[in-house]
Amino acid sequence: MAENKPSGAVASGAMAANAARPGVLSLNIRERPALYAAFMPFLRGGGIFIPTARQYQLGEEVFMLLSLMDDPNRIAVQGKVVWVTPEGVQGNRTQGIGVQFTQDDTGAAARAAIEKILGEKLASVHPTHTM
Numbered sequence: 001m002a003e004n005k006p007s008g009a010v011a012s013g014a015m016a017a018n019a020a021r022p023g024v025l026s027l028n029i030r031e032r033p034a035l036y037a038a039f040m041p042f043l044r045g046g047g048i049f050i051p052t053a054r055q056y057q058l059g060e061e062v063f064m065l066l067s068l069m070d071d072p073n074r075i076a077v078q079g080k081v082v083w084v085t086p087e088g089v090q091g092n093r094t095q096g097i098g099v100q101f102t103q104d105d106t107g108a109a110a111r112a113a114i115e116k117i118l119g120e121k122l123a124s125v126h127p128t129h130t131m
Contacts, residue, residue, distance in 0.1 A: 025050055025099075028067040032117065035068065039114050040083070043100045046111030047079060051096040056081045062099055066110060069117055077110040078102045 027050055029035045040047035048066070056062070058081055066075040083098025101107030 024063045024065070025052070026065045026067070030069060032069075035114060036118055039118065040098050040100070041111075041115075043082065043098070045101045045103050045107050046114065047082065047098055047100040048110075048114070049083070049085075049094075049096055049098045051094050053087070053095060056084060056097045058082065058084060062097075064099065068113060071113075075106075075110050075113055077106045079107070 027038075027048070029038060038049045040049060048064070050064070060081045061078065062081060063076070063078050066077065068075065079099035079101050081097050082100045085093050085096055085098075087095045089095070101110050
């Protein structure tokens with residue numbers, strides 16, 4: 001099951017893009033089906049869907065701490081909001097955001113860790129949070 005805990009905010013209340021600090025999200029995924037549903041392999045560099053009721057704007061930067069399966073190490077990765085599923089959307093989709101990993105070593109490491117866990121399940125045709 002996925003769990004998120006937003007714990008970051010804007011530096012001084014102003015939402016100016018240049019003055020805002022990236023939000024911090026903690027995502028704990030303990031089951032492969034939940035990880036499969038959250039992973040966004042179709043994004044360049046990969047990404048992940050994070051269930052949240054907090055409002056985010058497309059292009060907003062976020063910092064994530066990912067805990068995957070039984071691994072005690074958290075993966076720290078930055079990304080950009082590229083998908084927003086609003087509350088009450090058609091088809092009973094989970095409200096939240098899709099975050100594209102940064103195009104650097106940390107983003108590549110996050111994608112590689114997720115792909116290693118999912119293995120053959122990546123070829124599945126089961127629906128996800130975004131597709």
